Amino acid sequence: MENHAILVKDYVPRSFGKEYWNVKGPPQYPMFAAVALGLKPVMDDWVDVHDYERLADACAAYGLVMAPDIVFAPVEGSKEGIIGGRNITTTYSRGEKFTGQNTEGQVHILIARDKQAASDARKWAWYSLVINGRSTNKPFVDHLRYGKCLGYPPCCVNFFRTYNNWHLFSNPFETLKNTAFENGNAIGSHYCNNFLMDKGYSYIHHLPCSYRCKASTALAQELEKKLDTLEPAFIQTANRLLRKPLLVFGEQHFAIFDGELQKTAGGASISYRACQYFRNPSRPEENIAFFDEIQAGDALVMNDSHILIKDGTTTIRKAERKKEWFLIDFD
Amino acid sequence: MAAPPPLERAENILGVPLHRTEITLESGEPYDEGASYALSQHFYGKDGELRNAIRNMTRFLAAFARQRQDSQKDAAVLYSLLGNLHYIAGNFNESANCAMRAASLNRSDITYWVELAFSLRALGEFDVFEGILFNFEGIVRLWQQSTAPDLTKEALLSLIKEAKS
Ligand SMILES: [Zn+2]
Numbered sequence: 352m353e354n355h356a357i358l359v360k361d362y363v364p365r366s367f368g369k370e371y372w373n374v375k376g377p378p379q380y381p382m383f384a385a386v387a388l389g390l391k392p393v394m395d396d397w398v399d400v401h402d403y404e405r406l407a408d409a410c411a412a413y414g415l416v417m418a419p420d421i422v423f424a425p426v427e428g429s430k431e432g433i434i435g436g437r438n439i440t441t442t443y444s445r446g447e448k449f450t451g452q453n454t455e456g457q458v459h460i461l462i463a464r465d466k467q468a469a470s471d472a473r474k475w476a477w478y479s480l481v482i483n484g485r486s487t488n489k490p491f492v493d494h495l496r497y498g499k500c501l502g503y504p505p506c507c508v509n510f511f512r513t514y515n516n517w518h519l520f521s522n523p524f525e526t527l528k529n530t531a532f533e534n535g536n537a538i539g540s541h542y543c544n545n546f547l548m549d550k551g552y553s554y555i556h557h558l559p560c561s562y563r564c565k566a567s568t569a570l571a572q573e574l575e576k577k578l579d580t581l582e583p584a585f586i587q588t589a590n591r592l593l594r595k596p597l598l599v600f601g602e603q604h605f606a607i608f609d610g611e612l613q614k615t616a617g618g619a620s621i622s623y624r625a626c627q628y629f630r631n632p633s634r635p636e637e638n639i640a641f642f643d644e645i646q647a648g649d650a651l652v653m654n655d656s657h658i659l660i661k662d663g664t665t666t667i668r669k670a671e672r673k674k675e676w677f678l679i680d681f682d
Numbered sequence: 683m684a685a686p687p688p689l690e691r692a693e694n695i696l697g698v699p700l701h702r703t704e705i706t707l708e709s710g711e712p713y714d715e716g717a718s719y720a721l722s723q724h725f726y727g728k729d730g731e732l733r734n735a736i737r738n739m740t741r742f743l744a745a746f747a748r749q750r751q752d753s754q755k756d757a758a759v760l761y762s763l764l765g766n767l768h769y770i771a772g773n774f775n776e777s778a779n780c781a782m783r784a785a786s787l788n789r790s791d792i793t794y795w796v797e798l799a800f801s802l803r804a805l806g807e808f809d810v811f812e813g814i815l816f817n818f819e820g821i822v823r824l825w826q827q828s829t830a831p832d833l834t835k836e837a838l839l840s841l842i843k844e845a846k847s
Contacts, residue, residue: 420808421812434710434711434712435712435713438712446815446816448812448816470806471806473808474803474804474806475804477800477803482815482816482818483816483818483819485712485818486712487712487713487796487799487815488712488713488715489800490715490718490722490766490769490797490800491715491718491719491722491723492718492722492726492769492770493800493804495722495726512723512726
């Protein structure tokens, strides 16, 4: 198969939240909608230092306010020699005070309906930035408080509490293991599919405790219902894309298929017409080497130990499978 | 028989295994959140148990401070642990006070400065938080040279001002 069509295209809002989208683009469009519609108390976001005022205006148009936190400034070079380097990802940022006069970087901001809520959330919103060659983690309990502030369901915050160490756990794989399989149904619900959140298609912006988490589904359905009256084309596009099967490698690292998943006794397979690969920008070291073959093929079989990529009846690649990789479909 | 070391006694009181080593500027090590992590996992969301733990640690620390004036570094660790408990409970003024007390008793360990910074952030004092983090080494060194007996909020603000200049 030689189909290089892009499966996941950006959605451009026709009306609701257009002002936000014009500054920020797709990544957190549904979360902005959720805060603007009063369904989510606070969201956090990043905006280029030059676009800060424009975003503040976009927020104001929906009765929202922003609290600036700190600037994530770009860094060149490796994390070698940084005190606390083990705690940060391969691509990391330098912390710079937000002055309103900064010349580069992304301002971390909290968006809410009132200043107090935004400022309260900011207390727990610290990220491990590098300042003068030193990276400092926040107290662990701040992660839990932050999740609560952002309106994440308690079950999902508790799940994070158990599986937070990305040195030890692959979060999506743990979520999969915690998903109760229902015979005859897809593995997950598209309401709990957060893989496409950086492309702007996800009703949730947290790691769900299961791909059928009831609390996450309820939040997602509320947003779907309200946004459907304001921006129906977005809901149609999101619901179509969020039901497509995925081959998941890790957090923010997966391939999406225009195709169907079949579960078999020894594993699962996908026959597909097109596919697209998403890499985790913070962990380039995890990129897989065989996506070109996946793209050249039309079917993929996953068993306990390997992934076989096929084009018609020919196997074009047999790759060793890591145990935390999985295939998943959504209904 | 000699009493067990204070950290071991704190572990028994709290029912949580704890590990603490001194982290200095020279060691090139970051703040170790191991103890804070273990305490959060054990106590967060369990208000009754947390209240008891704070009460028992406060008593133990008061007795320890009275009897063992020779052992300031151990007392600093105990203040820091009590501060962590207060932080988990949401008593941020108390956690800030514990961190300042610990930094007064042991001026080498940077742990207490990180704990102080986050306590102040939790109180909404973002400028002071950033003042500490952006001038970290300067502040720690100035405090090591200072002859003031106790770190106070006023002393902290002067240290930040001095380190910036
Ligand atoms: Zn959940």
